[in-house]
Amino acid sequence: MLKAGSSGVAPGRFSIINGVFPFRWEVSIVRELSLVKRAGVCKTASYSHNRAMNGLREIIQSRGILGRTVSFLRPYLKWQILGLAITVVSAGAGLVQPWVNRILIDKVLLEGNIPLLRTVIAFFTGAVLLQTITGMGGTYLFTWMSNRAANDLRAALHRKIQLLSAAFAERRKTGDIMSSFTSDIPVMQGLYSSLFVSLLTETVRFVIVLGVMLGINTRLTLIALPSVPAFAILLALAGGIIKRASREVQEKRGDFNALLQEQLAGLRTSAAYGMEGAQGQGFRSSLTSLLSSQLRLTLKGFIFNAGSLVAMFSMILVLYLGGLEVIEGRMQLGVLIAFSGYFGMLFGPVGSFAGAAGQVLHAIGAAERVFGILDTPEAVREKPGALELLSPKGLIEFRNVCFAYPDGKPVLSDLSLRVEPGETVAIAGESGVGKTTLVSLLLRFHDPDQGQVLLDGTPVSDYTLGSLRNHIGVVLQEPFLFNVSLLDNILMGRPGASRLDAESAARASHAHHFIEELPKGYDTPAGERGCLLSGGQRQRVALARVFLRNPRIVILDEATSALDRESETHVKAAVRDLLRDRTCLIIAHRESTVSQVDRVIQLKRLNRE
Numbered sequence: 001m002l003k004a005g006s007s008g009v010a011p012g013r014f015s016i017i018n019g020v021f022p023f024r025w026e027v028s029i030v031r032e033l034s035l036v037k038r039a040g041v042c043k044t045a046s047y048s049h050n051r052a053m054n055g056l057r058e059i060i061q062s063r064g065i066l067g068r069t070v071s072f073l074r075p076y077l078k079w080q081i082l083g084l085a086i087t088v089v090s091a092g093a094g095l096v097q098p099w100v101n102r103i104l105i106d107k108v109l110l111e112g113n114i115p116l117l118r119t120v121i122a123f124f125t126g127a128v129l130l131q132t133i134t135g136m137g138g139t140y141l142f143t144w145m146s147n148r149a150a151n152d153l154r155a156a157l158h159r160k161i162q163l164l165s166a167a168f169a170e171r172r173k174t175g176d177i178m179s180s181f182t183s184d185i186p187v188m189q190g191l192y193s194s195l196f197v198s199l200l201t202e203t204v205r206f207v208i209v210l211g212v213m214l215g216i217n218t219r220l221t222l223i224a225l226p227s228v229p230a231f232a233i234l235l236a237l238a239g240g241i242i243k244r245a246s247r248e249v250q251e252k253r254g255d256f257n258a259l260l261q262e263q264l265a266g267l268r269t270s271a272a273y274g275m276e277g278a279q280g281q282g283f284r285s286s287l288t289s290l291l292s293s294q295l296r297l298t299l300k301g302f303i304f305n306a307g308s309l310v311a312m313f314s315m316i317l318v319l320y321l322g323g324l325e326v327i328e329g330r331m332q333l334g335v336l337i338a339f340s341g342y343f344g345m346l347f348g349p350v351g352s353f354a355g356a357a358g359q360v361l362h363a364i365g366a367a368e369r370v371f372g373i374l375d376t377p378e379a380v381r382e383k384p385g386a387l388e389l390l391s392p393k394g395l396i397e398f399r400n401v402c403f404a405y406p407d408g409k410p411v412l413s414d415l416s417l418r419v420e421p422g423e424t425v426a427i428a429g430e431s432g433v434g435k436t437t438l439v440s441l442l443l444r445f446h447d448p449d450q451g452q453v454l455l456d457g458t459p460v461s462d463y464t465l466g467s468l469r470n471h472i473g474v475v476l477q478e479p480f481l482f483n484v485s486l487l488d489n490i491l492m493g494r495p496g497a498s499r500l501d502a503e504s505a506a507r508a509s510h511a512h513h514f515i516e517e518l519p520k521g522y523d524t525p526a527g528e529r530g531c532l533l534s535g536g537q538r539q540r541v542a543l544a545r546v547f548l549r550n551p552r553i554v555i556l557d558e559a560t561s562a563l564d565r566e567s568e569t570h571v572k573a574a575v576r577d578l579l580r581d582r583t584c585l586i587i588a589h590r591e592s593t594v595s596q597v598d599r600v601i602q603l604k605r606l607n608r609e
Contacts, residue, residue, distance in 0.1 A: 066360065069188055069367045070196075072149040072156075079145055084200055087138040091201040093131035095208055098341030100124045106334030138197065146192035150185055153370070157181065160374050168376060171406060175258025180373060183253050184366035191363050202349035209345045216339045217331065220318055224343055245297040247365035252290040254369075259286045265529075318343055380444050382465050389467040393456050394421040394552045394583030396442065401451035403437060411437050415451070417601060424584040424596070429603035435587045439555050442585075443469055455553075473551035473578075479542030481530030486515055486541060487522040489530075493545030505548035509574040511540035543574045554578060557587045 073080060100120055108117045157180060161168065213221040263270065263279050270279050319340055325331040396419040404410040411434040419425050427435045440446050441453050444460055453460050460468055473493075481489050490502040503522070506512040514537055518524040530538045546554060556575065576596070586597060 065364055065367050065371060066191075068371060069191060069363065072152050073145065073192055075152070076145045076148060079141060083138050083141040083145065084197065086134045086141065087197050087201050088204050090131050090134035090138055091205050092208070093127045093134065095205065095212075095342075095345065096124065096127045098338040098345070099212075100127075101341060102332075102334035102338035104334070105337060106332045110334075142192070142197055146189050149192045150189040153185055153188065154181055157185070157370060157373060160376070163378050164373075164376060168379070173254075173258035173262075175256070175261040176254040177373070178261065179250070179254035179257045180370050182257070184250060184370050187250070187366035188363050188370065190359055205345065206349035209342050209349075213339060213342050213346065216335055216342075217322070217325075220322055220339060220343075223318060223321070224314060224346060241300050242297070242361045244365075245293070245300050246362040247368070249290070249293045249297050250366055250369060252286075252293045256286045256290050259283065315340065315343060380447055380465070383462065386464040387458070387462050387467075389455070389463045389471055392471050392552045395419070395454075395456050396553070396583060396585075397452075397454040397457075398438065398441070399452045399454065401441065401448045401453060403434070403441065403446065403448050412448075419583055419585065421583055422581055423598050424579055424586065426586045426588055426597045426600045427603060428588050428600055430605065433603040433605050435603060436557060439474070439557065439585065439587065442553075442555070443472060443474070470549070471551050472553045472555065473546035473549050474555045474557070475539070475542050475546055476557045479530070479538050481526040481533070481538055481541060483525060483528045485520075485523045486518075486526055489526055489541055490522075490544045490548055493548035494550075497548055501548060502544070505544040506541075508547040508578075509540045509543035511537070511544050511574075514540075540574060543578060546578060547574075552582060554582050554584045555587070556584065 100123070103116070103120055107113055108120060161177065210221070213224070259282065263283065270276055319336075322331060322336040322339060326333050326336050396417075398415050398417040401412050401415045402410065403412045411432075415434075415438075417425075417438075427438060429435055437446070441448055442455075442460065444465060447461060455463070455468070482492075487499060487502055490505060491497055493505065494501070499522070503512060506515055506522075515522055515524070524532075526532060526538075526541070530541070533541070
């Protein structure tokens with residue numbers, strides 16, 4: 001007696017059915033809709049239909065973002081074609097097992113054909129080796145391409161952020177920007193590394209498997225087919241839900257990164273004020289919020305996995321009907337085993353399509369955030385044919401300048417100021433009156449809303465940004481040092497300068513002595529944000545940058561206000577040498593904090609009522 005048992009189903013076949021929806025056959029769908037209509041609750045069906053159509057529309061409407069994401073693969077087109085060809089070969093080689101099972105049962109085992117057994121085993125071994133080798137080759141090739149494309153995207157995002165400059169950074173959290181690099185782009189990279197390969201290979205697999213199944217038994221094949229349109233309908237229904245949940249996860253992750261970055265930067269302040277408990281509570285709250293959004297995404301993702309039981313019931317039905325045909329002599333046992341194996345494979349591509357849809361929607365949510373930054377208009381643009389500033393005299397003019405930040409509150413109104421070449425002018429006033437804004441306008445971190453900022457009689461907007469800033473040296477109240485050697489930090493003042501030039505600048509800034517006393521001297525790392533140095537040492541390294549740059553214009557933003565007496569003595573001595581024969585703007589909160597200046601300009605707070 002021949003038994004059509006479970007031995008005909010390839011082991012683990014249903015483990016790859018990721019995201020098959022529950023479905024009714026088409027006749028049942030028509031019948032159920034008729035019953036619903038007669039029951040007077042057709043609004044529910046209409047709602048489900050509308051949700052499905054909305055999900056489809058979301059996918060279609062996002063095709064521009066998807067196409068833009070894929071455009072970063074264009075430079076690697078020839079490698080894509082090669083990788084796809086390799087992957088298709090691998091997919092084809094993986095389809096021979098059910099047919100090998102059929103030959104083994106019907107032609108080898110039942111007939112005792114030993115020569116054919118050797119031939120079949122040799123053929124099957126070759127197919128397995130071919131699938132393995134081509135699979136590894138395709139995986140490596142697409143991993144290489146996906147990383148190159150993702151790096152191109154990161155580079156484009158980094159260039160854009162550099163162009164957006166300070167104005168953009170003032171409006172966005174650092175952690176949120178970092179999240180685009182560390183979270184959003186890796187999600188988009190999934191499209192490059194696996195999605196498109198999966199779509200192509202699974203489509204080829206589906207077509208081949210369906211053709212083989214139709215050739216084996218058309219009736220049994222038609223019983224299996226209704227799962228495909230049902231899957232497509234439910235996919236459209238769930239797509240919008242997954243996309244919104246994915247976007248929420250990305251936003252929560254950005255908020256968490258921003259909070260973590262802020263708390264790490266402020267560890268000393270938190271400890272000094274005993275804020276560890278409050279900071280920990282905020283950290284846990286952010287983690288809880290992120291976890292909740294991730295769990296919601298996971299729960300909603302279960303929609304894609306709810307059809308596994310229905311798929312299994314379909315397999316049981318196929319085995320029952322096929323078993324009857326075997327018992328009645330209308331089908332060979334090996335053919336049924338092969339058919340059931342291919343039927344299991346039919347759900348593989350369907351599951352991949354479901355997973356691919358979720359991955360696409362997830363990537364679209366991430367891409368919207370990344371392209372939102374890339375599409376941000378640049379507040380400051382360099383004019384076509386801008387002038388190179390070569391040897392400025394140092395004449396600075398603000399003519400009837402008005403400026404307000406994005407919140408709409410005016411900071412400067414009809415301000416006019418002239419600073420002669422070689423003159424040292426102190427800009428004093430309380431916080432928020434626009435002292436630092438003047439510096440930002442001169443450096444073109446912002447452009448004035450009205451009026452002009454001129455250098456040597458020419459609007460600064462007529463100069464190239466690089467040449468303008470190369471002739472201005474800035475020392476901030478809290479200078480930023482990068483986590484590289486002190487030598488490299490100083491050389492940022494003039495890239496390409498020699499070590500001797502850097503040491504000469506350090507001597508001029510009174511930094512050489514303490515640097516030489518460090519264990520590694522000029523090769524000593526500064527630490528994150530210069531944390532391995534004292535405040536006075538950081539200031540002197542920052543002054544060394546300016547000495548090395550040798551600019552015509554110097555801006556000191558409260559450069560000595562937070563230093564102890566000894567450090568202040570060193571810094572003031574360096575500043576005196578730096579200001580000699582240069583135009584200088586010194587920003588101070590009070591007139592009493594500045595000395596040896598030619599003029600003091602006192603700014604007053606605007607009436608904003």
